[in-house]
Structures are given as C-alpha cells and as structure tokens.
Amino acid sequence: MDIPSIIGKKIMVFDLDGTITPSKSPMDAEMAELFTKILDRMSIAVITGGGFERFEAQFQALHCTPEQRSRLYFFPTTGTRFYRSNDGKWVQVYADEMTAEERQKIKDAFDQAYKDIDYHDPETVYGEVVEDRGTQVTFSACGQEAPLDVKEAFKAAHxxxxxxxxxxxRKLLPDFEVKVPGVTSIDVTRKGIDKGYGIEKIEEHLGIPVSAMVFVGDALYEGGNDHPVIRTGVETVSVKDPEETKVVLKQWIADLDG
Ligand SMILES: [Mg+2]
Structure with missing residues (x-):
C-alpha cells in the first residue's frame, strides 16, 4: 500500500463502513485512540451513505474533548447533510432534502419493481426495508437494523x-441515481449525488481546497461507491479494511510529529 505524506494537507476525509469500522458496526478502541490523536493535530471529515444516526451508533468509543470534536465533521447521506459540533453539541449545517413528491415517486418505484421481478422480502427483516431518509431513499434487503452476519448471508445467497x-x-426512475453500496443496500438520490459531490460540499462549506484533502476509502475501485471522489482530483488512499486504515493513520501521526 502506498501511503502519501500528510504534510501540507489540512483535512483527512474518510469513508465510514469498511474503512474506519466494519459495515454498520462500532469503531473499536484502537481506532478511537488514533482518531483522537489525529484530532489533536488536524481535521477529519467522515462521509457516508448512511444517516447521522450512524455516527451515534458507530462512534460511541470515540471520546473527544470539545476542542478535538470541533475538528470533526460528519457528512452523512453522501454529503447531502453536514453536521459539526458547536460547544459540544452536534448541529446540522445544511440538508439538501428531496421534495415529498420525489420521495413518494421513489417508494412507488420500489413497489412496482418488486412486482416487475417478483421480489419478496426475506421472511425475517430487522426494521424498515425501504427507508425515507429525506435526502435519499434507502433499501436494505434485511431491514435497516439487520446484524452484519445476516446481511452477509443474504449477500452470499441473493x-x-x-x-x-x-x-x-433504475428503469422506472431514469431521472434519479440508483446505487448499490454496502452489503445489501440500494440508495436512490437525485442525480449527481455521490461521494465526489460530497468532496465538493466539504470544499464549499469548510473552505478547504481539494488539493489540501486526502481521501481514504475501501471502495475506490471502478464501480465502488468511493470511486466518484477521483473525478475531483483529491488525493486518495485505497484500503481493504479498518486494519489497513490504522496502518495509514499511524504513519500520518508519525509524519505530523516528525
Ligand atoms: Mg466503504
């Protein structure tokens, strides 16, 4: 793995699932410690297709001082929302919501697509299967709260x-973007909403040029949900899992302390 120097960069941008935690799973203690060390030294943005609730679910191990937290930025639902900490409290800076009509059109399309291909939900589902997240509609085959082993079994078989x-x-919604991220999900958004859009939002809202960012993700390959960041020209580091991300972070902490 090629690890570029962090010197001269102002912010590290991370994908969440598969990069800093296993899919929809909590951050471990070692990653949390590396994050706090980084946050003493520079800013971190996390960009994910999931909603803000994922931050609360997956970052419990991360115990930050208010100062560290002020350098942590969260861009859920692929950058269509932005949260930052203000006096220790999370505040939403913006949300690019779809209209109620757009969201209904997407939910209707799922109903129709089920019929078109004779699709049926698994017998046991965990939470909502088609969830309206405001800025996107997300299908999770086994439900939004399904455990990872259930999802992996679904993926292997179906x-x-x-x-x-x-x-x-996709056939029913030519004016929308339909993506298949993660293990069992389908995300539908307005066209042009991808992690490249997220990088542009980070630049716009934090005033940090793309040239001063580095992006770390596990799906930078062609067709992966991190791949669209490449069109922005951002420097990228491809990792295969959170363990590799830790190797990158240790190198960068050493660079910053050098
Ligand atoms: Mg990922």
Whole structure:
C-alpha cells in the first residue's frame, strides 16, 4: 500500500463502513485512540451513505474533548447533510432534502419493481426495508437494523436479486441515481449525488481546497461507491479494511510529529 505524506494537507476525509469500522458496526478502541490523536493535530471529515444516526451508533468509543470534536465533521447521506459540533453539541449545517413528491415517486418505484421481478422480502427483516431518509431513499434487503452476519448471508445467497431489483428501479426512475453500496443496500438520490459531490460540499462549506484533502476509502475501485471522489482530483488512499486504515493513520501521526 502506498501511503502519501500528510504534510501540507489540512483535512483527512474518510469513508465510514469498511474503512474506519466494519459495515454498520462500532469503531473499536484502537481506532478511537488514533482518531483522537489525529484530532489533536488536524481535521477529519467522515462521509457516508448512511444517516447521522450512524455516527451515534458507530462512534460511541470515540471520546473527544470539545476542542478535538470541533475538528470533526460528519457528512452523512453522501454529503447531502453536514453536521459539526458547536460547544459540544452536534448541529446540522445544511440538508439538501428531496421534495415529498420525489420521495413518494421513489417508494412507488420500489413497489412496482418488486412486482416487475417478483421480489419478496426475506421472511425475517430487522426494521424498515425501504427507508425515507429525506435526502435519499434507502433499501436494505434485511431491514435497516439487520446484524452484519445476516446481511452477509443474504449477500452470499441473493446478491443477484439485489442487483436485479436495482436495475428494475433504475428503469422506472431514469431521472434519479440508483446505487448499490454496502452489503445489501440500494440508495436512490437525485442525480449527481455521490461521494465526489460530497468532496465538493466539504470544499464549499469548510473552505478547504481539494488539493489540501486526502481521501481514504475501501471502495475506490471502478464501480465502488468511493470511486466518484477521483473525478475531483483529491488525493486518495485505497484500503481493504479498518486494519489497513490504522496502518495509514499511524504513519500520518508519525509524519505530523516528525
Ligand atoms: Mg466503504
């Protein structure tokens, strides 16, 4: 793995699932410690397709001082929302919500696509399957709260059905973006909402040029949900899992202390 120097950069931007935690799982103690060390030295932005509630669920291990927290920025739902900490409290800076009509149109398209390909939910689901997140509508095959082992079993047996459902939805919604991130999800957003858009939002709202950012993700390959950041020209580091991310962070902490 090639680790570029962090010197001259102003912010590290991370994908969440598969990069700093296993999919929809909590951050471990070692990652939390590395994060606080980084936050003493520079800013961190996290960008994910998931909602803000994912931050609360996955960052419990991260105990920051107010000063460290002031350098941590969260861009959920692929950068269509931005949260930052103000006096120790999280505040939403903006949200690019879709209209109620757009969201209904997407939910109707899922109903129709189920019929078109004769798709049925698994017998046991954990929470909502098609969830309206305001800025996007997200399908999770086993439900939004399904444990990772359940999702991985679904993927192993039925991933082709997820892809077929995404194709069916895509045909019904030519004016929307339909993506298949994570293990069992389908995300539908307005067109042009991807992690490249998220990088542009970070630049716009934090006033940090793309040239002063570095992006770390586990899906930078062609077709991966991190791949769109490449069009912004941001420097990237491709990792295969959170363990590799720790190796990168240790190197960068050493660079910053050098
Ligand atoms: Mg990922």
């Amino acid at each position: 991933n082709s059905r997820r892809l077929a459902l995404a194709d069916a939805v």
